[in-house]
Amino acid sequence: MMDLAHQAGALLLAWFTLREYMAIRRGAVTAIMGPSGTGKTTLLKLIGGQICASAGTIMVDGQNISELRIRDLYELRKRMGMMFQSGALLTDLSVYENVAFPLREHTKLPESMIRKLVLMKLEAVGLRGVRELMPSELSGGMARRVALARAIALDPMMIMYDEPFSGQDPISMGVIVSLIKRLNDAADLTSIVVSHDVPETASIADRIFVISEGQVIEQGTPDALMQSQKAWTYQFMHGESDGPVPFHLPAPSLASDFLGEAE
Amino acid sequence: MKKGSLGIEFMVGLLMLAGAAALFFLAMKASNFASVDNGADGYTITARFDNIGGLKVRAPVTMAGVRVGQVQSIAIDSETFEAVVQMSIRPQYDRIPEDTFAKILTSGLLGEQYIGLDPGGSPDYLEEGGAITVTQSALVLEEVIGQFLFSKAEEASKGEGL
Amino acid sequence: MKAIEALGRRGIDFLRGLGRAGDLFLRMLLNVVDIFLHPRELTGQLYAVGVLSLLIIAVSGLFVGMVLGLQGYYILSRFAADAMLGVLVATSLVRELGPVVTALLFAGRAGSALTAEIGLMKATEQLSGLEMMAVNPVRRVLVPRFFAGIISMPLLALVFSAVGIYGGYFVSVGLMGGDIGTFWSQIEARVDFRHDVVNGIIKSFVFGVTCTWIALFQGYDATPTSEGVSRATTRTVVHSALAVLGLDFVMTALMFGDD
Numbered sequence: 178m179m180d181l182a183h184q185a186g187a188l189l190l191a192w193f194t195l196r197e198y199m200a201i202r203r204g205a206v207t208a209i210m211g212p213s214g215t216g217k218t219t220l221l222k223l224i225g226g227q228i229c230a231s232a233g234t235i236m237v238d239g240q241n242i243s244e245l246r247i248r249d250l251y252e253l254r255k256r257m258g259m260m261f262q263s264g265a266l267l268t269d270l271s272v273y274e275n276v277a278f279p280l281r282e283h284t285k286l287p288e289s290m291i292r293k294l295v296l297m298k299l300e301a302v303g304l305r306g307v308r309e310l311m312p313s314e315l316s317g318g319m320a321r322r323v324a325l326a327r328a329i330a331l332d333p334m335m336i337m338y339d340e341p342f343s344g345q346d347p348i349s350m351g352v353i354v355s356l357i358k359r360l361n362d363a364a365d366l367t368s369i370v371v372s373h374d375v376p377e378t379a380s381i382a383d384r385i386f387v388i389s390e391g392q393v394i395e396q397g398t399p400d401a402l403m404q405s406q407k408a409w410t411y412q413f414m415h416g417e418s419d420g421p422v423p424f425h426l427p428a429p430s431l432a433s434d435f436l437g438e439a440e
Numbered sequence: 441m442k443k444g445s446l447g448i449e450f451m452v453g454l455l456m457l458a459g460a461a462a463l464f465f466l467a468m469k470a471s472n473f474a475s476v477d478n479g480a481d482g483y484t485i486t487a488r489f490d491n492i493g494g495l496k497v498r499a500p501v502t503m504a505g506v507r508v509g510q511v512q513s514i515a516i517d518s519e520t521f522e523a524v525v526q527m528s529i530r531p532q533y534d535r536i537p538e539d540t541f542a543k544i545l546t547s548g549l550l551g552e553q554y555i556g557l558d559p560g561g562s563p564d565y566l567e568e569g570g571a572i573t574v575t576q577s578a579l580v581l582e583e584v585i586g587q588f589l590f591s592k593a594e595e596a597s598k599g600e601g602l
Numbered sequence: 603m604k605a606i607e608a609l610g611r612r613g614i615d616f617l618r619g620l621g622r623a624g625d626l627f628l629r630m631l632l633n634v635v636d637i638f639l640h641p642r643e644l645t646g647q648l649y650a651v652g653v654l655s656l657l658i659i660a661v662s663g664l665f666v667g668m669v670l671g672l673q674g675y676y677i678l679s680r681f682a683a684d685a686m687l688g689v690l691v692a693t694s695l696v697r698e699l700g701p702v703v704t705a706l707l708f709a710g711r712a713g714s715a716l717t718a719e720i721g722l723m724k725a726t727e728q729l730s731g732l733e734m735m736a737v738n739p740v741r742r743v744l745v746p747r748f749f750a751g752i753i754s755m756p757l758l759a760l761v762f763s764a765v766g767i768y769g770g771y772f773v774s775v776g777l778m779g780g781d782i783g784t785f786w787s788q789i790e791a792r793v794d795f796r797h798d799v800v801n802g803i804i805k806s807f808v809f810g811v812t813c814t815w816i817a818l819f820q821g822y823d824a825t826p827t828s829e830g831v832s833r834a835t836t837r838t839v840v841h842s843a844l845a846v847l848g849l850d851f852v853m854t855a856l857m858f859g860d861d
Contacts, residue, residue, distance in 0.1 A: 459757025
């Protein structure tokens, strides 16, 4: 059981306040959704130990992240895969080299073995044919798929996806959606998807946490949330332009702006 | 990216070579490294002067114009108020007579000052710790001019006196 | 009141930055083993930082040496001291111009490239990616570049000086008709290896550490946007130049103060 206890960390823009436990189940696809800037990416960084929570605890596989020593944190990270929004491939290495990188760094496998593994991972994402290309020659969607292949190179126990669907054309989006689901089921992974694309995420998530301004607004299955009566959840899930998040941002009254000028 | 790695290693090797060659050039042709005159291996002799002028440490010590050593240190004797100059002479020049004369000379018109040794005739040679007794101090420009003016003034007054 | 507050804030930011820079410096220094674990990385960086700077260093050295020869000739011949031209050129290059100008050119060419590269890696989340793959980005990316810079700088400075002396020789003997024998023999007599050449090497080593450290820190600390990276690159060049000139003064006073 991997759970994130109530966390209150003041970081730059977002902070999380006491609200509820966020428990993320093994083997399931869990989505964390919310508007831009609420700190979803920050949450992933907290899980990965890249930043420290100033209060609260994060437990991954029974270990408290903030109490781990660097060496143990690195050991834990080998069992986590992360797919960044931009792919974050190393630009001076080819596709093959990028996927082989974690294998070369952390295992002492012979080249022949590494080659087989790399090709297998690339096959899983359907990009075995582009293995000699450089990252600069790939389209955004392809780069992400390579990043995914790299994330699963060491057969991790969980994968975190940071905005995997943003800015993709319908076909690429469909590819990534199906990949996330297939990989999760085939390898019995735990997937955490951070996104604000409702339809795509809802189609594959087993559980969704909707957060805003550091608080968990609601959690549940996609169907439950789609039918939720909470105004905020409703506005978000259905993409309504006006609701708890108002269309008009705070401004002086209409009268003073238009009539005030005349004077 | 292994494609160009051999070419890269070659170029890096060239860089190292260029640096080593530059160092070698500077050492051999552009400095006194080749003549290895750092005074470390040599014997020390002293000389006392009334005025060393612009003599500096590491200034050359020559005999018949040939460099035989360098100045090691310059100090003042607080009792006799003389300048005590320690010189390091190269070991191969071990036949400098004890009554050698040491002068402070200037190289060129405005050049740096050095010590010139005029050999004497004594059969005993200077050894480690030996001292040169006869010395001539540096020519201080102001004193020379002063003397010159003084003698000119004397001449003029003598001429008038007649 | 506001102005004083702003000044205080800048001062604190500066000190914080210095602290981070110092922390990075120690981390890079203590991980020197990594260059032996990944020699390929070091070689690659030596190429990027050293070999690619070789051309501009050599050409600049040549021109500086030639100008020294020219100007030196004009000035020295007024005092009938043109026999000293070789010594003027050689000493100026070996003691000062070699290390300093090389460092400034290095900061401009290699330093800014390093900052831009690291800053861009930060902006495109490559450094984060490495961290999440349980690879320490400081050890993998920064350490090879740090030591490549430290090794390259003295080599480049030596090349600068050597080429410069030849440039001066070409001008004074070839163009101005100076005596070839006098030129070289005076140099050999007056330029002291330990005092001049070795001190110059020590200087360029210190500059190498400083410029590379500044370049890497600015890239690592940059704001991960394109504007942030461009500002970091500018800062690298400016800070490196000021540091080099300041350190040069201090070292010159210490090394050559008794002349």
